[in-house]
Amino acid sequence: MPLLRITHQRGAFTAAQKAQLAEQLTAAILVAEVGADTPAGRAVAYVLFDEVDPKSEWFVGGKPDLDPPKGGRFLFDVVYPFGAASQLDKTALHARINAIVAQTLDVDGTFPQRGGDWVLIHEVPDGNWGASGQTIGIREINQVAGGTPERADYFEPLLAAQKRGYQAHGYPEQASRP
Structure with missing residues (x-):
């Protein structure tokens, strides 16, 4: 259930480029989150474009960005549940997003x-993501999105270590999910 919000300068993309970016970036964020680009994952993967005016809404160094690089500037906010992606997965996603944008915009x-195009990966702590009226985490998301079984080899020990950390520091049992 990845979410990618792209904040960009007005006029940076044509409608065709947005469609191309949405297609290619959806595959990239799914592979980074659940290890596979699946139809089930695509059904819950969001790419949102937020367009802003560089003359009145995008400032660099405290001044309107009147001289951006070719294609403008971009901010990619990727939202994943905690435990979805290892550092290697995140590094690969940074490179993949950059390559997709460079190719799309030539x-x-x-x-x-x-250097002004930033990719920020935000991890939502376990217990803070909800869908269909229930709290879900990486286990449920990996299952719903058709994630690879190998992904659990990463997130299960990570979640167990987090729970042990909570217990060792006296957090109430309700602070961590079973």
Whole structure:
């Protein structure tokens, strides 16, 4: 159930480029979250485009961004449940998003040329994600999205370690899910 919110400068993308980006980025965020691009995962993967005016709503160094690089600037906010992606998965996602944008816009995607395009991965702590009126976490999301079984090899020990940490520091039992 990944969510990708792309904040971009007005006019950065054509409708065709948005469609291409949505298609390719959906695959990228699903692979990073559950290890596979599946039809079940696509049914719950969101890509949202938030367009802002660089003259009045996007500031760099305290001033309106009147001289952006070719294609403008971008902020990619990726939202995953805690435990969804290892650091290797996150690093691969950073590179994949950059490559997709560079190819779509026909720009040099290397750093520092695109150093103003940020990819931020936000992990929602277990117990804070809800759907259909119930609290869900990475276990449920991996199952619903058709994630790979190998993904559990990463998140199960991570969740168990988090629970042990809560217990060792005296958190109430209600602070961690079973």
